[in-house]
Amino acid sequence: NPLPATREIGINQAGYAPSAVKIAYTATAVGEFSLVDLQANQAVFRGVPTISQKDRKSGKPVYQMDFSSFQRPGVYQLQLSNGRGSAPFAISDQVYQSIYQTVMRSYELQRCGIALADPVSHVHHEACHLAPAQVMGEQGEERDVTGGWHDAGDYGKYTANAGMTTAHLLLAYELAPMTLKNTSLFLPRAGEGESVALSDEPDTLAVIRVELDWMRKMQREDGAVHHSVKTAEFPGMILPEEDRKTQYLYPVSTPDTAIFAAALARAARVYQSYDEPYAQMLLDASMRAWAFLESSNELLVPETVQAYRIKSDKQSRVWAAAELYFATGDVRYRSYVEQNLGELELRPKKLAPSYWQNTSAMTIITLALHHQTDWELTLQMRQLLLHHADQVVNRINQTPYGTVLQARDYDWASTKTALGYSVHLAVAYQLEPKPAYVAAISRQLDWVLGANPLAQSFVTGIGMFSPVHPHHRYAAASGILVPGLLVGGPNANANDNVAVAKQGAKSYIDDVRSFATNEYAIDYNAPLVVIAGFLHERRN
Ligand code: 9MR
Ligand code: ZN
Structure with missing residues (x-):
């Protein structure tokens, strides 16, 4: 019974x-x-x-x-x-596809600058953040930077995070091409008259375009890219259309410009087969960003920003060069990679999933996936990644609950970290199809969806014990939960003083005030999309 x-x-x-x-x-x-x-x-x-x-x-x-x-x-x-x-x-052999669908679809529900009315989730709100942004430090100067996705539980929009998110999502094109092409997202777009009219373009790519288009608006005439657009302070728990305080366009930075260049070069490669002129536009923007970076080697970071401030631009410059090389075949970029590879974390044991602050792993992934016999360095990266993957599998086999997470990993977005390592394993599988990699990956998904000490699913709307009070302004203000949002999960530092600190996997609370454990962000969801897609592709 x-x-x-x-x-x-x-x-x-x-x-x-x-x-x-x-x-x-x-x-x-x-x-x-x-x-x-x-x-x-x-x-x-x-x-x-x-x-x-x-x-x-x-x-x-x-x-x-x-x-x-x-x-x-x-x-x-x-x-x-x-x-x-x-x-x-x-x-069921549908579980992974259904996760992919729900989670990928959530990006459409995070859209900014349009009215939403989704018949599936019932998410709806008026058009938001339509006013031009005030260019910081330039009295009276304004700019249109509407569109894109709200970054997280807040309504800011940040270039570095957008770049990392789109770059990760686009990995699905390489690691789960069938799932990406065959999964309808039932986009609530009818009659919107959007530019995404190309009928053979997969829904997933139509969704990602929205963010890429917004990113392009963040680029200055000289190729440099602005850090973010947001209000000076986080608003209260209000609907997006009620957030009417002045939005500022924060200054340009070199790390943001480098991440932008990398993400758009990767995107150019992917969109190439569906929409050449669009791909060309992305590539031009990426090359202009690179030209700006080339004009000076200095790190330029605005002092005025707090969130997502980046301390170094070196690894991201290398990543941009790698993506530009594979997008153009121009040896200039290849030499840059060769001369600067030392900037990356190249120890298999220390390699950690990429995020806005450190993009080393992304570069290694790109080089390894495109390994070619006449470029020794790519073969080395392939070896490095395979070594790393075997170490990750060992870690998983020695941890209770089969998670890759070690004590130190219970920090911001530990859920994203577990899935980020799984992305490395998925790349390794592409290079050498060991069944142990697939098992290790699915166990990380299990962990995120409830195979953990709290029996807590960390994705809204998925699983019986899943978050119902995420730190998410729209959900809090409307009472409507956006399905498919991965929250950060256990964070032993409990920086919000709401979750209980120092409890490892148990430092989590489903409380709207807990921004350090119960907030979602666009970059958290991205590896979940890739992993669900990958597992669906390999389900037999
Ligand atoms: O995910 C981010 C985490 O890695 C940072 O250390 C933390 C503190 O700055 O911020 C997290 O990102 C938040 C960002 O600053 C603002 N938008 C909401 C993001 C998710 O919490
Ligand atoms: Zn908005």
């Missing part, structure tokens, strides 16, 4: 592909577990929990329950012999 769902069992609350590794976790010592088919109302599988690893902090054992061998599609509950039940979950 079905039992009430409890948090005693950590399990992926969306579910598993039939062929996937399926491991649930509990800290409760019991003799037996069973899998109950909720439609037929009968036990279909029984097993004995085994001790997985000692939870280092508490010294308490964690038990794992492996039911990988059970592959029949259906809806199930896992039950312990003490009478406690898990959240319901599916076994």
Whole structure:
């Protein structure tokens, strides 16, 4: 019989592909577990929990329950012999695609500058942030920088984060091309008269265009790119259309310009096969950004910004050069990469997922994916990435709950970190298809969707115990939850003083005030899209 769902069992609350590794976790010592088919109302599988690893902090054992061998599609509950039940979950070859769809679609619901009325999620609001921005430090000068996506729970828009997000999302084109092409997102765009009219362009690319178009508006005539557009202070928990304070266009910076150049060069490559003139426009913008960077080697960063301020531009310059090389074939860029590669983190053990502050891994990914026998360096990057991937798999196999996350990783957006490592594994799989990589990846997705000590899914709208009070202004003001938002998750620093600090994987709270554990941002979602797409592609 079905039992009430409890948090005693950590399990992926969306579910598993039939062929996937399926491991649930509990800290409760019991003799037996069973899998109950909720439609037929009968036990279909029984097993004995085994001790997985000692939870280092508490010294308490964690038990794992492996039911990988059970592959029949259906809806199930896992039950312990003490009478406690898990959240319901599916076994289906549609789970990953449905996650991909919901999460990718969320970008459309973060759009700025248009009215939204989505029949699927019921998200709706008036057009927002339509006024031109005030150019900071230039009295009376204004600029149109409308469009794009709201960055996170706030309504700011930041170039570095936009660049990292689009660059990650576009990896889906390389790592999950079939999913990307075959997944309809049911875009609520009818009658909008947008430029995205090309009928054979996949929905995913139509969505990403919105952000790329906004990024192009952030570029100055001389090629340099502005840091961000936002109000001087974060607004209260209001609707976007109620946020009418002056928005400022913050100064240009070299790290922002470099990330912009890299992301747009990558985008040019991807859009090339669908819309050549558009791809050319992206490439021109990227090359103009590069020309600005070339004019000086100095780091230029505005003092006026707090969020996403970057301390170095070196690795991002190298990344831009790498992307520009593969977009143009111009050896100038290749020499730049060769001369400056030392700026990257090249130790397999220390390599960490890229984000706005450090883009090393992205460069290595690009070079490794495009390895060519007549360019030795790309072969080295391929080796480096494969080494790194094997170390990541080891880490996963030695951690309770099968997560890659180590104590130090419980920082801002630990969920994104776990999925970021999974992106590295997906790239490694592309280079050398080891089944162990796929298993390690799906276990990270499991962790994010509930196979963790809190039995908490960290994605809104996915799973029975998922966030309902995210730090998200639109959700708080409207009472409507945007589905498919990955929140940051456990952050042992609990910088908001709402979540409990120093609890590792348990430093998380589903509280609207907890911006350090319960906020979403566009860059958090991006690796989730790539991983769901990748797993869907490899589900058999
Ligand atoms: O995700 C960001 C995290 O890595 C930073 O350390 C943190 C502190 O500055 O900010 C996070 O990003 C926030 C950004 O500053 C403003 N928009 C909301 C972002 C998500 O919390
Ligand atoms: Zn807006």
